[in-house]
Amino acid sequence: MSDPAGSLLEVEDLDVRFFTRRGTAHAIRGVSMRIDRGETLGLVGESGSGKSVTSLAIMGLIKLPGKITGGDVRWKGTSLLGDSGERSLRKIRGKEMAMVFQDPMTSLNPLFTIGTQIGEVLKHHMGMRKQEARERTVELLELVGISSPEKRVDQYPHEFSGGMRQRMLIAMALACEPELLIADEPTTALDVTIQAQILELLADLQQRLRIAVLLISHDLGVVAQVCHRISVMYAGHIVESGAAEDVFERPGHPYTRGLLASTPRLDQVGSRLTGIDGSPPDLVNPPSGCPFHPRCSLVVDRCSEEMPPLEEHEPGREVACWRAFVGSVGEAAGAGALGG
Amino acid sequence: MGRFAIRRIAQGLIVILGVTVVVFVVTRLVGDPVDVLLPLEATEEQRAEFERLLGFDRPIPVQFADYLGDVARGDFGESIWQQRPAMEIVFEHLPRTFQLVFPAMALMVVLAVPLGVLAALRPGRLSDRVTVVLSIAGLSIPQFWLGLLLIIVFAVELQWLPPLGFGSFRNLILPMVTLALPAVGRLAMIVRSSMIDELNQQYVKMATAKGLPYSRVVAVHALRNAGIPALTLTGWETIRALAGYSVIVETVFQWPGLGFLAIQSIERQDLILLQAIVFVVAVMVVLINVLVDILYKAIDPRIQLA
Amino acid sequence: MAKNVTDEETRAERREELIRGRPYEILRALRSALREIVSDRVGLFGVGVVGALVILAIFAPLIAPKDPAAQDLTDALKPPFWYADGDFANALGTDSLGRDILSRMIYGTRITILVGVSVVAVSGAFGTVMGLIAGYKGGRTDSIIMRVVDTQVAFPGLLLALVILAVIQPSATTVIVVLALNGWMVYARMTRGVVLSVRETPYVDAAEIVGCKPKRIIFRHILPNLTSPLLTLAVLEFARIILAESALSFLGLGIQPPQVSWGLMIAQGKDYLFSAWWLVTFPGVAISLTVLGVNLLASWLRVVADPQEREKRFAQSSTHQTGAGTGT
Numbered sequence: 001m002s003d004p005a006g007s008l009l010e011v012e013d014l015d016v017r018f019f020t021r022r023g024t025a026h027a028i029r030g031v032s033m034r035i036d037r038g039e040t041l042g043l044v045g046e047s048g049s050g051k052s053v054t055s056l057a058i059m060g061l062i063k064l065p066g067k068i069t070g071g072d073v074r075w076k077g078t079s080l081l082g083d084s085g086e087r088s089l090r091k092i093r094g095k096e097m098a099m100v101f102q103d104p105m106t107s108l109n110p111l112f113t114i115g116t117q118i119g120e121v122l123k124h125h126m127g128m129r130k131q132e133a134r135e136r137t138v139e140l141l142e143l144v145g146i147s148s149p150e151k152r153v154d155q156y157p158h159e160f161s162g163g164m165r166q167r168m169l170i171a172m173a174l175a176c177e178p179e180l181l182i183a184d185e186p187t188t189a190l191d192v193t194i195q196a197q198i199l200e201l202l203a204d205l206q207q208r209l210r211i212a213v214l215l216i217s218h219d220l221g222v223v224a225q226v227c228h229r230i231s232v233m234y235a236g237h238i239v240e241s242g243a244a245e246d247v248f249e250r251p252g253h254p255y256t257r258g259l260l261a262s263t264p265r266l267d268q269v270g271s272r273l274t275g276i277d278g279s280p281p282d283l284v285n286p287p288s289g290c291p292f293h294p295r296c297s298l299v300v301d302r303c304s305e306e307m308p309p310l311e312e313h314e315p316g317r318e319v320a321c322w323r324a325f326v327g328s329v330g331e332a333a334g335a336g337a338l339g340g
Numbered sequence: 341m342g343r344f345a346i347r348r349i350a351q352g353l354i355v356i357l358g359v360t361v362v363v364f365v366v367t368r369l370v371g372d373p374v375d376v377l378l379p380l381e382a383t384e385e386q387r388a389e390f391e392r393l394l395g396f397d398r399p400i401p402v403q404f405a406d407y408l409g410d411v412a413r414g415d416f417g418e419s420i421w422q423q424r425p426a427m428e429i430v431f432e433h434l435p436r437t438f439q440l441v442f443p444a445m446a447l448m449v450v451l452a453v454p455l456g457v458l459a460a461l462r463p464g465r466l467s468d469r470v471t472v473v474l475s476i477a478g479l480s481i482p483q484f485w486l487g488l489l490l491i492i493v494f495a496v497e498l499q500w501l502p503p504l505g506f507g508s509f510r511n512l513i514l515p516m517v518t519l520a521l522p523a524v525g526r527l528a529m530i531v532r533s534s535m536i537d538e539l540n541q542q543y544v545k546m547a548t549a550k551g552l553p554y555s556r557v558v559a560v561h562a563l564r565n566a567g568i569p570a571l572t573l574t575g576w577e578t579i580r581a582l583a584g585y586s587v588i589v590e591t592v593f594q595w596p597g598l599g600f601l602a603i604q605s606i607e608r609q610d611l612i613l614l615q616a617i618v619f620v621v622a623v624m625v626v627l628i629n630v631l632v633d634i635l636y637k638a639i640d641p642r643i644q645l646a
Numbered sequence: 647m648a649k650n651v652t653d654e655e656t657r658a659e660r661r662e663e664l665i666r667g668r669p670y671e672i673l674r675a676l677r678s679a680l681r682e683i684v685s686d687r688v689g690l691f692g693v694g695v696v697g698a699l700v701i702l703a704i705f706a707p708l709i710a711p712k713d714p715a716a717q718d719l720t721d722a723l724k725p726p727f728w729y730a731d732g733d734f735a736n737a738l739g740t741d742s743l744g745r746d747i748l749s750r751m752i753y754g755t756r757i758t759i760l761v762g763v764s765v766v767a768v769s770g771a772f773g774t775v776m777g778l779i780a781g782y783k784g785g786r787t788d789s790i791i792m793r794v795v796d797t798q799v800a801f802p803g804l805l806l807a808l809v810i811l812a813v814i815q816p817s818a819t820t821v822i823v824v825l826a827l828n829g830w831m832v833y834a835r836m837t838r839g840v841v842l843s844v845r846e847t848p849y850v851d852a853a854e855i856v857g858c859k860p861k862r863i864i865f866r867h868i869l870p871n872l873t874s875p876l877l878t879l880a881v882l883e884f885a886r887i888i889l890a891e892s893a894l895s896f897l898g899l900g901i902q903p904p905q906v907s908w909g910l911m912i913a914q915g916k917d918y919l920f921s922a923w924w925l926v927t928f929p930g931v932a933i934s935l936t937v938l939g940v941n942l943l944a945s946w947l948r949v950v951a952d953p954q955e956r957e958k959r960f961a962q963s964s965t966h967q968t969g970a971g972t973g974t
Contacts, residue, residue: 059549094551101549106542110642111564121550156641172550358797363809480938482889484896485912485930492923503919584804588893592916602805603897606812614812618805625801 008076008180008212009035009058009097015070016050016057023284027053027066029236032310035180040206040213042227042244044220044259048280050236051216052102055184058214059099060089095125098173102185104165108157114141114168115153121175140171144201163194170201174209181206182214187222199225220263224248232256235281235291238310242317252319254296290321298323348633352626359622363615364407416616421608426616430598434620436506437597440590441581443512444519449574452524456531456570460539461558471528478525483585487518487592504594515593519585523577530573534566541565567639575632582628583621689946695939703755710749711735714906718744723922739924741914747924751932754908757901758936761818761891762884765825770880773830777837778868781845782860792838795831803828804893811899821900825887836879837872844868874951878944885940892933908933 016028028050035041045051056062058073060080073080075097080089101107109117115137122133134153141149144167157165166186173181183202187195203226206213217223223230223244230247232240232255240253251257258276278295281287287294293303302322310320319325410416416426455474458467494514495503505511538544539562547557587599594600598617605613702709712735721744725732732739738747780791807824814820844850850867858866892909894900901907903914908929915925 061545061549090551090553092551093549099546099549101542101546103542107546109543109547109561109565111640112561120552120556124550124552124556158642169546355797355800359801362806476938476941477934479885479941480889481934482892482896482909482912482930482937484893484909485926485933488912488916488919488926489930491919492926496920496923580802583802587804587808588897591897602808606808606899609812611812614809618809621805622801629800 007034007036010074013071016053017069018066025283027236031238033231035212038210040227042223042230043216044223044230045233046218046280049233051233052184055182055216094121095176096178097180098178099182100169100173100186103189104169110157113154113156118172118175125176144171162190166198180212184216202226239320252324253321254298255292298326348630355626356622363618417612419610419613421610426613430616430620433598433601437586440515444516445578447520448523452527453531456528457535459532460535471532475525475529478522483522484588484592490514506596515589515595519581519589527573531570534569538562538565575628579625579628582624688942692939692943692946696943699755702752703759706753710752712746712749714750714753715904726924738928741925747928750906753906757907758888761822762887764822765887766880766884768826769829770833773833774837777834781838781841795834799831816899818901821891825890840872841868844871878947881944885937888937
């Protein structure tokens with residue numbers, strides 16, 4: 001059981017909207033989560049579910065036309081929103097809380113060397129001098145498994161492969177020994193073999209350095225490898241939350257079941273791929289009540305009228321569904337043959 | 341670096357050659373230069389004699405070969421108007437054009453870059469509006485008219501500055517501002533739009549996520565990337581100023597530089613002098629392009645040289 | 647200005663569209679363009695300016711108060727009407743030969759339009775054809791054409807124009823020729839770019855495989871993609887040409903008297919800078935306003951044609967936020 005007083009990161013009822021010409025898209029609604037020291041939380045969902053927006057909101061990186069319109073984000077008890085929050089955020093970003101983005105190529109400035117880019121974090125947050133920063137950078141590159149780091153320090157981003165760049169981003173994030181690492185789809189832009197390496201690296205670092213990790217991905221497999229707990233997002237809501245193993249074995253929300261059922265399995269050769277009927281909702285005009293109800297096979301009238309709250313239906317397991325845990329384990333909600 | 345330099349010089353030579361060919365073609369074939377050079381009353385015999393003298397009666401290819409040979413030796417002939425070597429006259433006037441153009445370009449950069457950056461950082465606020473207005477004005481107001489207006493305001497009405505002439509720093513101010521002002525608008529717009537683009541880039545988000553102070557994110561990360569298009573435009577503006585706008589501005593202010601000389605040589609139909617001027621300008625254009633390319637490499641390590 | 651389109655409206659529109667087909671699309675585009683113009687004052691100004699220009703040019707003899715060539719030396723250098731010795735007969739004053747400035751300015755619109763339209767037509771046609779050939783043929787033809795373009799672009803045109811004008815007697819025709827020679831490259835580049843990008847698309851690829859004739863591909867696929875950027879470019883060029891012609895006329899290398907050009911008027915007034923400022927000021931205002939209007943029209947055209955731009959404007963106006971940096 002986590003101790004609220006000791007939480008690192010607390011997100012409470014967060015609301016983010018994007019104001020576009022077509023209308024206002026409600027990207028995140030009432031999202032709450034908590035991460036404690038040394039914990040790994042996985043945030044899972046399709047594109048458009050709001051998982052990336054959540055991480056950006058936590059780091060204070062939401063820009064026009066988006067805006068945080070409600071709720072709170074707290075770091076060790078202090079709010080990160082508003083003017084005073086902005087000040088706290090500046091001190092924490094890159095130092096206590098660090099982020100790794102999806103695409104390593106665009107996240108690195110092509111005009112500066114790796115050494116400069118990692119070094120500036122060290123210089124700014126830790127006040128290191130040039131030589132000290134360089135040594136520490138070499139150490140970090142070694143930590144993330146880059147060979148001949150002394151040479152690499154003076155090279156430019158375009159001289160590296162995708163996997164190496166991602167490692168460098170991780171090194172950059174770890175530079176000041178943060179307590180929380182937010183990784184937004186860290187493996188999506190990489191080849192499968194490299195993916196495995198990066199995930200291993202993350203798991204290894206997490207254990208060794210005891211940092212908390214918020215891992216965001218659309219890939220259940222990725223999340224399963226690294227995370228203690230997971231939260232599932234759909235259409236801007238968190239629909240299920242709990243210990244990773246638990247959620248995989250006994251999913252409570254029809255959407256989670258659908259996700260699990262649609263993951264291709266190597267041990268069931270010859271079985272057809274199943275999917276979830278329908279498509280993700282339009283965030284400008286979302287369905288009434290529970291956003292998943294048009295695609296749900298367990299749907300009842302109440303589902304289209306009222307949004308179910310995220311409640312603890314079983315100890316340690318929160319689900320936002322009027323019919324949580326209904327039906328057997330193997331029954332995938334809304335499952336039908338793909339294309340049917 | 342050596343291979344790169346050689347290739348660029350070779351390309352430059354081609355451009356210069358192209359220019360000389362065009363000038364040759366235009367002066368020999370398009371109009372009848374003899375008509376232009378001789379007074380109207382010249383008789384047939386006088387024309388024939390003149391032609392022979394200037395070698396215009398020889399076949400065209402021969403003339404061209406001769407011409408190229410002369411050019412290579414730096415001999416551009418004698419100015420009809422002033423009866424001395426054309427190149428000499430050109431080199432007298434060239435430094436004065438430099439004295440006008442280079443300070444004007446420096447002024448342009450000093451004004452435009454901060455303006456553009458500020459406009460990008462604060463869309464909709466004062467600096468943004470000023471940039472947009474200035475750039476639109478720069479697009480719409482004819483430069484020669486701007487110069488005349490400045491003269492009316494500052495020299496006629498207020499009488500702060502002398503309207504024409506050359507000599508002291510006070511003479512420089514109005515022509516320099518006239519030359520720089522429209523370009524400030526254009527450069528500021530480019531700086532502004534490239535800064536806006538850069539500020540939307542992922543690596544800027546990354547730099548912010550790293551906790552770097554905003555001033556560093558803007559001034560170091562974003563600005564350096566935005567510098568590339570800005571450099572392109574600065575080079576282009578300098579070329580335009582040297583090879584085009586200086587003609588207009590120098591005429592308005594009677595500034596005795598190369599542009600003014602060009603107009604005078606046209607008025608006096610001194611084609612020889614004009615050829616020399618065009619050649620020198622072509623060389624300058626090429627040199628500036630090479631310089632800009634070298635600067636690119638200094639900024640952006642991704643650029644391949646060879 | 648936020649306009650909320652209701653579900654009802656969009657559904658109704660979609661229904662109509664399905665029924666009427668393509669012509670309806672065009673009509674709808676026109677209607678929304680009209681809506682856009684009126685709501686966008688900048689675009690309105692541009693359209694207004696161009697409209698006024700055309701009207702003044704066509705109806706000049708009816709609108710101008712006096713004959714632009716009529717000299718009256720007794721009335722020379724009369725100031726505009728708000729001066730003590732000015733009057734409404736010569737509202738903007740007269741020049742050194744007693745000619746009415748206002749009337750000359752009105753007649754000047756004719757040259758402006760003549761030169762502008764001619765140059766755009768000639769250089770646009772030539773440049774577009776070159777671009778089509780270069781983009782479609784590819785290979786060596788493309789290389790050669792682009793090489794020529796690059797070389798000519800690298801060298802600023804004014805000097806080239808000067809050289810030509812030094813040998814040939816300047817006149818309206820020579821100005822048009824010189825400016826057209828200087829201006830075709832930008833059309834070639836743009837057209838080539840469009841051709842290349844359209845050719846990459848799968849449906850054009852498919853059309854070629856099936857055996858569609860190049861002419862058909864050009865007309866059916868490339869041209870529609872070309873009209874919008876080409877139009878914007880032509881308008882922009884028109885503005886640039888007005889400036890170029892006035893500069894050449896100012897230098898004495900453009901329009902020659904007795905024809906009337908705004909640039910020429912400024913040159914004629916230059917000698918009276920100290921005594922008669924109106925000779926120089928008003929024609930310059932005419933040039934600036936015209937060029938400004940045309941530029942605004944071009945920029946409005948560009949925004950209207952590009953959905954991304956419209957989205958950006960909307961986002962800015964509806965959230966009233968400042969700062970391009972991180973924000974909450």
